[in-house]
Amino acid sequence: MLTTTEKSKLALSGQHFMNGDIACAEGAIAAGCRFFAGYPITPATEIAERMARRMPEIGGICIQMEDEIASMAAVIGASYAGAKAMTATSGPGFSLMQENIGLAIMTETPCVIVNIMRGGPSTGQPTMPGQQDVMQARWGTHGDYEIIALAPSSVQEMFDLTVEAFNLSETYRVPVFVLADEIVGHMWERVTIPETESIHVANRKKPTAPQREDYAPFQPDRDLVPPMAIFGQGYRFHATGLTHDEHGHPKTDSSEAQTQLVQRLCNKIRKNREKIIRVENVMLEDAEVAVVAYGIAARAALSAVRKARASGVKAGLIRLVTLWPFPDDQIAKVVDHVKAFVVPEMNCGQMVREVERAAKGTPVAFLSKLGEEPHRPSEILDAIGGVLRK
């Protein structure tokens, strides 16, 4: 049981000046995260360091594992032991984590993976921003699945969306990614941390089965999400990375079992996409040009849109808060009045493909940026002008 002073340390309610990594850590703590396992990597290290200081204060655990593979495994273990667990890394570490991210998906483990994206491929540019891992987040591990990914574009959002990430993962028993970039991670801004009471925190569903015998750990409710027992509660259940039935017993030779399980793993996200997806629309109602952006790029996009409007150009902004599942409908909704889309990304074109898919033929202009400097508003403004001139 935590004392009041310790409680006060849970969510540092009030005004703060912090960078994105620290805000992320605080968001996790506010969401109830009590287990962090990680491995040093630029530009995510400050999250681990913050956790190392904060976790002991609040009776949580922060351990630096021998690598990112172990970090991810430990996170899954902690989650099954009942803790809200998180790890944070960047591209190279994210690649190492893919193996056990697959395990987390298969075993429906609530957990949060923060990826402060830097320039890749490989070791790339450790201290430079990037948005190159958004597809890896979607398809990084083998097999078929659905996951959830959020893209904060401010230090405040680093806090808010980390809380959100935990809530989603607890609700849908799925690993949730916070895909920030180096700039958001290292940028210092003012952050408001609400009163603990007013922070919405969701927790995983507990089993209702009266006793062990009646409990099937992977028997879903109507929302396709199975209630989750944790180790030590007496349910004595088994979980495996193998294809399994609702009891968790391996089913390695039945295509029926394979279909049933994999379909459900996808559907529990697909069927709940409305509840999951969040986008921010700015001046979109009458927009002829819609800029679709996320993360750091969205900040330049916003000022570009404002500048355009000031010069009488009907531009609007669709800021993707949820990257995955992708908000197709929100794109589709506007194609009747939008003549063209502009998509600025700090990669060679990843989310733009999704936009094109959702735009159903409406022209899409792509603005790529790699390396140190993010998009300038003027560049986006020119692009808006460009698409209208066509």
Add this chain to the structure above:
Amino acid sequence: MTQVVQEQKKSSETNEDARIGVYVCHCGLNIAGTVNCPEVAEFAAALPNVVLAKDHRYMCSDQGQELLKHDIRENKLTRVVVASCSPRLHEPTFRQACEEAGLNKYLFEMANIREHCSWVHLYEKEEATEKAKDLVRMAVAKAALLQPERENEVQIIRKALVIGGGVAGIQVALDLADTGYKVYLVEREPSIGGRMAQLDKTFPTMDCSICILAPKMSDVGRHPNIELLTNSEVQEVKGYIGNFKVKVLKKPRYVTDDCSACGDCAPACPITAPNEFDSGLATRHAIYTPFAQAVPSTYIIDRSLCLNKENIIVCDKCIKACERKTIDFDMKAEALELDVGTIIVATGADVYDPTSLVNYGYTKFPNVITSLEFERLINAGGPSAGHLLRPFDLRIPKSVAFVQCVGSRSERGRLYCSNVCCMNTIKDALLIKEHWPETEIYVYYVDIRAYGKGFEDLYKRARKEDVHFIRGLPSEIWEDRKTHHLWLTGENTLLKEVYKTNVEMVILSVGLEPRVDSEAVQRLLTLSKTPDGFFMEAHPKLRPVDAPTGGIFLAGCAESPKDIKDSVTQASAAAARASILMAKGKVTVEAITSELIPDACTGCQMCVKVCPFNAISFIKESKKVDLVEAACSGCGTCSAECPFNAINMRHFTDDQIFAQIDAATEVDADKKIVAFCCNWCAYAGADFAGVSRMQYPTNVRIIRTMCSGRVAPKFVERAFARGAASVLVAGCHFGDCHYINANYQTQKRIERLWKKMEKLGLNKERLQLSWINASEGEKLASKIKEMQSIVANVNLEEIEASKRMLEKA
């Protein structure tokens, strides 16, 4: 007392400074009854270098010794010869006398005219007298060449090893430990206590055996000076008096010393077997303690029964049952190395197994039991809780018969009287009467031997309680198929009538016999045995608890069957004897060792090969050998082996032995047998023949060497060259040799000599080799008898031939 003093006549072959005094002892009539002692003295006086010769009634008496000392001083004697008993008996006495008179004791020589002459030729007075003269002539000849020697001292380690944890061993250990010496008590069984622990009551006092023994046992367990090594066996003993190196194998108990003997394990053990301690009448488990009062009380696992073989634990019932977690199946045997100054052998005796006496039906009829089984049956702590139940139907018998001398005093068992059985039976009979007065008791005996203190009273009591004593053992015992009662028939030799008795149970009063493995102990410690198979003492009267080997003592039934009282008495005696040595802290060892004459050594290394004690080694630089006298035990086989006379054997030099041979063959050589006997076995055997008055022909002349390995071929050749009719070389049996294996060299040499004699066309029969131990007087006597035919068959040509051929050699 006649006295002959003869003016010294100088002659070329005499030793200038040798002034020899000869004393012929009458030993009362022991010698004088057969040998004409004055005549011998007269003869002696005429021998070269003899300045005076006297005969005296008892040389070993104070006057005798005083006389000797006086003469040494007055007549400036430089050598002394006493012709009396065996040097093995009184040499020390006279040597001391010499020393007291200022004469080095190695200048003393003895002629054994009692054991080797008067006692074995009781009825041939003349021949015996002639032989006595020869023996004196030989002694004088050797004496003339004797050299003074310096004895060196060896330290005595003030620790003792006691082998055997019966009542004798326990007593020795306690006495020595109380005296303040460190004692290692080695016991082969899991607990000390031995036979006495098995007995119910003790005669004649009838007190409870274990009640009086248990306190002593726990004293041993607790005593700070006693290191108790149970479940252990002595594997090797090296060294010599005061400095023994002993290897002991401490076998694992598989239960650690933390065992509190709570006994929880045993009932859990699924394996059961008859308990040896209860003569198989009670059950024990594979994990057990032999009996309640066992010391140490720690349990033990009998791995031969236990289900767990090798390192696989199949059954863990005892492990589970043991709260203190003391079971350890990985315990390994420990090989301990002990350094001790003295060793006490208290290995006890076995109980005769009457199965072979088929007419008594033991093992055939369940109700025929042994006296040891009886002890367990009548014992309150025994399998029947003290109820005398007959095994077949566990009924208390209304009539019992004791059969005495089972396995004792009989060709079909052991020839000797086992000493305890009579009193034990009387005690048992009274015990039965005490509990079940109505019981009819018959005791079938040959003689009742109630010789000890309080024994007769007990016997009387038994008769008063009308226990029937019938003289005459049953010839047969058979069983009534229906009742399983037993029929005994035999002859009552007092009434001269045949009896046929029916009883419900028969108790065979079995005797004691030497341990099945006493052979092993004997070899280990180079002990000797008497014909009955028990270990032999150094002297039956005067050194009853000393073994012939210095520093080793005997106690309890290992030496002969005896009751508890005698065992304890002897144990304390042995302890005292050992203490004397250890209290002194050092002892002088005879100067009889070999010395190297470096100039003569050619470095051929023959001696290196034969030395049983690795006392000789080859030095590359000098190309000669090096001889460590401290390591030399004095067998002399090196000297016998050396082709270049480069090794001199002190006190048994070539010259001295040649002199003896020459003296022995001076007259009538062609009728004589020259015998070389080793000090420990053959010579002692000859003594034994004497003590036992075994008669044999007079024509044998025994020359003593320490070991038969000392007998160089040249000695034998010299004897033949001197015209001896026959030569006998006699030593210890293989394995008994006091010098480990020196007698193997004897064998080799004699075989070489036989080959040579054959080559030379001589009858090799004239040279005889025989292994005779200290108790085989009979064998020696018959050997001499048997050799008479050889002597008779050698004709003068043959003798002359051998003289010619061997003189040059």
Add this chain to the structure above:
Amino acid sequence: MVLMPARTWRKPLDADKIKPPKGEVHIIMNRCKGCGYCIEFCPRNVLDTSEELNERGVHPPKVIDENRCTICGFCAVICPDFAVFTTEKHCKEGC
């Protein structure tokens, strides 16, 4: 000291009282995969291979002399398939 001749022939008086526990061997036929460990390592040779085949087509062990079983339970712990175990036989007449 050897307390008695090695050959012991007499039946101990308490032989009927102190009886080694009598075991009962239970074999779950169709679990057996036929490795034979229980037969090989039974210290009392209670088991042997049976002629009959089980559902898996292997020869499970059979009890040849149950009276020898002392319930050491080794067959049960060495069995990789939980196919054999022993219990104490509660003695009726004749055992």
Add this chain to the structure above:
Amino acid sequence: MEGEMVHPYERFLRRGMIPHIWCEGCGNGIILNCFAQALDELNVDLDKIVVVSGIGCIGRISGYTNTDSFHTTHGRPIAFATGVKLANPELKVVVISGDGDLFAIGGNHFIHAARRNIDIQVICANNFIYGMTGGQYGPTTPLDAWTTMTPYGNIENAFNLVHLAAACGAVYVARWTALHVRRLTESIKKALQKEGFSFIEVVSQCPEIFGRYNKMETSLKMIQWFKQASLVQHSLDPAKAEITPDKIVVGEFVDIEKPSYGRLLREMTTKAKEK
């Protein structure tokens, strides 16, 4: 002899999962059996024990124990177990896995968990080979052994697992063969009662693959090898605890006391809270 009777260890086995998938005579079954016996004798609360396994034949064991259990990805059971144990120290966390899983792909996790002295018990079924994938050589395959990947004989040196574990700081290190069931059970009990990282190597027979490839065609032949070759040498320097065709040194090699990671973590946390 009636078969209907319930096996005394049934209650330690997950319902409906026995018979297991392992081959005839496979040592894994014996390890499961000994584990059950250890739980029985310590009378552990089955609700408070978690069995974690990796990939490979023995990896299936977590599915057979009637406890909370998790079958992780290849090589990761120890990392997973670390998470479980730290998040809920009440739980006894036991990792049971194979030599390939724990020491090839998972080697890194093993050495660091041992170094940290994480309070978990690791039982390694060492069968010298990758059985489930059909018999490739692994980190414990003896020199010259024949495997599908070493058709000309193995030229790689094998790990001495007990030496490795001891060197990494394990507080309890033992090795037994699958024939030493009683001693193995005792060791498991000891390990379960010990604080810190304990390691038990079980030299286990794989007759179907390793045996058949290496002239021990039957399970009996393999287990007889254990019987003849095994030699108990408690507290021997684990560096000297060799495994050769004619000598398998078994025993308890390390048994020391050392504060576990969990204990130090709790101490540190209390300090931190006071600040």
